[in-house]
Amino acid sequence: MDRIWKIPLFVLATAYFVVDGLFSYVTRPISAWLGKMHFFERARRWIVSLRPYPSLALFAVPVILLEPVKPLAGYLVATGHLLSGAATFLVGEVLKLTCVERLFQLNRQKLLSIPAFAAAYGYWRRMMDAIESMEIWKASRRLVSNAGHILRRRWLQFKRAKASSRLQFRSPR
Structure with missing residues (x-):
């Protein structure tokens, strides 16, 4: 019976890590952008001032609040609300990973000083x-x-064509 569960659990864990890995490529630039904003300076100073275990508790908040979005998105998709489910999943995952990424950047050393967190992070890093x-x-x-390069190139071509068409249709004054 134990062997029966190993393959599906491995497939689910792999899918989870792949999805998180893909979304992390989206959230890293957002997290870096948030880090440059002066609006969040007071919050950043408070977060950095926390000791290791309060940092861990704060790190867990976005995970605890936003992880249930995945089953909710699955339920929406299963009940025929494909776009709502996909949007719920995308927004929830991007928010969660952006918050987690930023909190980890701010408190990396403190979090890694906690042995259980360091072991879990080491496992996650090896999997990734x-x-x-x-x-x-x-x-x-x-x-x-x-x-991405093709889309950027097409977007720039579209913008240039739009700008040149504006120049052609300007009426003389």
Whole structure:
């Protein structure tokens, strides 16, 4: 019976790590942008002043609040609300990972000074390293990067065409 559960659990864990890994590429720039905003300076100083275990408690808040969004999104999709479920999942995951990423950046050393957190982070890092070393991951990253370059190029072409059409249709004064 024990063997029956190993494969589905491994597949679920792998899918979870892959989804989190993909979303982290989206949330890193957002987190860096938030870090540059002076509006959050007072909050940043307070977060940095916390000791290790209060930092861990604060780190857990976005996970505890936003992790239930995944089953909610799954329920919405299962009941036929595909767009609502997808939007719920995307917004919840981006919010969660952005908050977690920023809190981890601010309190990395304190969090890693907690032995259980350091062990869990080491395991997560090993899993992400294993996934990122797979050829399929590398191919997917290249595909996403190429698609991003194509979209940027097309957007710039669209903006140039729009600007040139405005210049052509200007009426003389």
